[in-house]
Amino acid sequence: MRFTEKLLAASEKNDSLLCVGLDTDISRLPKHLLNSDNPVLGFNRAIIEATADLVCAYKPNTAFYEAMGADGWRVLKQTIEAIPSHIPVIVDAKRGDIGNTARMYAQAFYRGLGADAVTVNPYMGFDALKPFLEYPDKCAFVLCLTSNAGAKDFQYLPSKGKPVYEHIAQKVVGWSKNGCCGLVVGATYPEQLRRIRQIAPKLPLLIPGIGVQGGDLEAAL
Template sequence: MTRNFLFDQIQKKQSFLCVGLDTDINKIPSHLLDTEDPIFEFNKQIIDATHDLAVAYKPNIAFYEALGSKGWESLEKTMDYIPKDIFTISDAKRGDIGNTSSLYARAFFENMNFDSVTVAPYMGSDSVKPFLAFEDKWVILLGVTSNEGGKDFQFLECEGKPLYQHVLSKSKEWGSADNMMYVVGATRPEYLTDIRKTIPDHFLLVPGVGAQGGDLQEVCKYGMNSQCGLLINSTRGIIYASSGKDFAERAREEAMKLQLEMKAELERCKVKS
């Protein structure tokens, strides 16, 4: 998917919502366990309830890998079911030596037909560039994460600035704003001003709004650019809004709340083509 097409969808839906499909067999409503494929049935109903409000879906691959071949089958069926005009993110956090990264890229871009994959930058350019060799596909590089352990390395002072700034500055040389995004946690919005000085035009994938306590307005205030430049991910607050038979309806209600807030932010920031 191209940057312009993604921005068109943001304008059309007045939304920059990404719904995380971290589908846990132990958390989905119990009545689904009697279906042939509970994971896919859950995802299907979530997608049916939210596809007009979301511009992206982000399955976390671990939830599918953990179930073996059945989990991969559920993921493949989910990918086939997601409308083709919606951006798809493989939240796989891959990153290895070059030939291995090439195979990871083939797995997610060719075999699974994801639009993007999250990648860890620790091993440097030769672990990231193989993902950038695919036309109209995206790398989403881990930049500033919202987990507590992110402080262990990302904020270490190195040559006068935190390590994450070195990651941003160096990695932006490998691709462009048309094929690279960055993960920036919503629970750290105070860093967005400096981040935007380094990568003003790139899209940011921002997890942590909702159940993790991130504030949408704060993220938009400091992180939005002229083409929006944000994909705000919400997972638990949407897909697990209810554990009953009304789970899809409740998911839609929560997604709609966020979409309406996003519409207001787009209008406030005067985002337009």
């Protein structure tokens, strides 16, 4: 089953467009969990159990697990295994490197961890993305316009009549075959989101930034 089919099926089953992040910071866990053997996994399992009928995807963030060392990588794998198999897992890794390195990352996330999708960084261009696109039932979500303040530093630079992020959206549309690419676009920029949706009418969009970062749910939808 292609990623887009799996995503659509999960979305329809739960009538949901919500992706729940699993960026679990051990220093912010409820105290009663800290006495258990594996508090982060326990917390993640409770979140998954409480939300599995409300979401269309889960998104664990590698940084929070890598900060725990080798054990963290094991907890990340156990977390992904705890997610019901019909719900897509997007590993938020934002990787991007030359071909043979990207091939290793794709192997780590798709084969090693069993993820359905991964977030990737476009700065190094097509050959850095290509190894992720060689898995026909997976999806690479490419950073396009991010929700943070620093997006203004380089993503908005004007080039040939349009900002850099629009160049990226257009290239990714050309690179995507059978739904193997998506785009990451911050909810904090609804007008730009509208324009990116015009450029990429068929690509799945991962839209962070609702809530604390100030993005508006209605406007994003």
